[in-house]
Amino acid sequence: MLGQPGIPQVGKVKVVTTSHTGLSIEHWADRCLEKLIHVAPGDNSILKDQAEAYREQIRIVLIYYMTQAIKSDRTTLYNLFLKQGHRDMAEILRKL
Amino acid sequence: MAFPSDTLTQSFVTELLEGGHDFQVAGHVFNIALYDDTTTMTAATATYPGAGVNGELAAAGNYTQGGQALTNVAPVWSSTGGTAAIIDFDPDEIFANATFSAMGALIYNTNGAANTTVCLLDFVTLQTATAGDFTIQFPVANAATAIIRIALP
Numbered sequence: 001m002l003g004q005p006g007i008p009q010v011g012k013v014k015v016v017t018t019s020h021t022g023l024s025i026e027h028w029a030d031r032c033l034e035k036l037i038h039v040a041p042g043d044n045s046i047l048k049d050q051a052e053a054y055r056e057q058i059r060i061v062l063i064y065y066m067t068q069a070i071k072s073d074r075t076t077l078y079n080l081f082l083k084q085g086h087r088d089m090a091e092i093l094r095k096l
Numbered sequence: 097m098a099f100p101s102d103t104l105t106q107s108f109v110t111e112l113l114e115g116g117h118d119f120q121v122a123g124h125v126f127n128i129a130l131y132d133d134t135t136t137m138t139a140a141t142a143t144y145p146g147a148g149v150n151g152e153l154a155a156a157g158n159y160t161q162g163g164q165a166l167t168n169v170a171p172v173w174s175s176t177g178g179t180a181a182i183i184d185f186d187p188d189e190i191f192a193n194a195t196f197s198a199m200g201a202l203i204y205n206t207n208g209a210a211n212t213t214v215c216l217l218d219f220v221t222l223q224t225a226t227a228g229d230f231t232i233q234f235p236v237a238n239a240a241t242a243i244i245r246i247a248l249p
Contacts, residue, residue, distance in 0.1 A: 006246065006247070006248065007189040007246075007248075008104050008108075008112065008244065008245070008246045009104070009244070010102050010103060010104050010215045010217070010243065010244060011102075011234070011235040011241050011242050011245070012102060012235055012241070013201070013217050013219075013232050013233060013234055013235065013242070013243070014169075014233040014235075015219050015230070015231065015232055015233070016229070016230060016231040016233055017223050017224055017229065017230050017231065018225060018228030018229045019224075019225065019226040019227065019228045020226060020227045020228060021228055022228065022229055023118040023229050023231060031188065031233070034198055034236055036184075038176065038236060038238065040176070040177065040201075044143070054143070071125035072192050084239075
C-alpha cells in the first residue's frame with residue numbers, strides 16, 4: 001500500500017449508496033470510529049486485542065447516543081408539524 | 097468502456113512543484129464531479145472538461161454538474177502506517193436524495209479559470225443510489241491509505 005517513496009499516490013475511496021432511505025446509524029458509528037480509533041493491521045499483540053475490544057465498546061455507546069439524538073430530533077419535528085397543523089405528518093414521524 | 101484506474105493526474109504532480117494547489121483549510125476549493133464509464137479522461141487530463149462533458153453525469157436526480165465542493169483538511173506529516181505527507185478531505189462527500197449511477201469521479205481545483213485536475217477515482221463497479229444517499233467515503237488519513245500522500249522511506 002505504501003508504494004515507492006517520493007512518488008505521490010492516490011488512496012482508494014469507497015462508495016456507499018442507499019435506496020429510498022438514508023444511511024444507517026451503524027454506518028455513521030463506524031465512520032466516527034474510524035476517525036477516533038485506528039488499530040494498525042498486522043499487529044497481533046495483546047494491546048491490539050484490547051484496542052479492538054475498546055473500539056467495540058465505543059461503537060455500542062455511539063449507536064445508543066446517535067439513536068437517542070435521532071429520537072430527540074423527531075420529537076422536535078413532531079411538535080413542529082403538530083403546531084403547524086400537520087397532524088398527519090407528525091404521526092408519520094412519530095411512528096418511524 | 098471502463099473508467100480509468102485511480103490515478104493522480106500528470107498536471108497535478110507538476111503543479112505541486114509550482115505551488116499550484118493549496119489544500120489548507122482556507123485554501124483552494126476542490127470539487128468532486130461524477131462520471132459514467134463513457135469518459136475518455138486519463139492521467140493526462142489536465143483540466144475539468146466542463147459541465148456535462150466527457151461522461152459527466154447529467155444534471156438530474158439531484159446531481160449538479162460540476163460536482164460538489166470538498167472540505168479540505170490541512171496537510172500533515174503522518175507516521176502511522178509508514179511515513180508520508182498526507183492530504184485528506186473530511187467529512188465524506190454525500191450527494192443527498194440522489195437518483196443516479198456513477199462509475200468514477202474527478203477531483204479538480206476550482207481556483208482560477210483553469211479548473212485544473214487532481215485525480216481520477218475509479219469506483220470499480222457501477223454505483224447506484226435511488227432516492228437515497230450517494231456517499232463517497234475517503235480512506236483513513238494515514239501514511240498508508242490517505243487519499244493523497246507522498247511517502248518517504
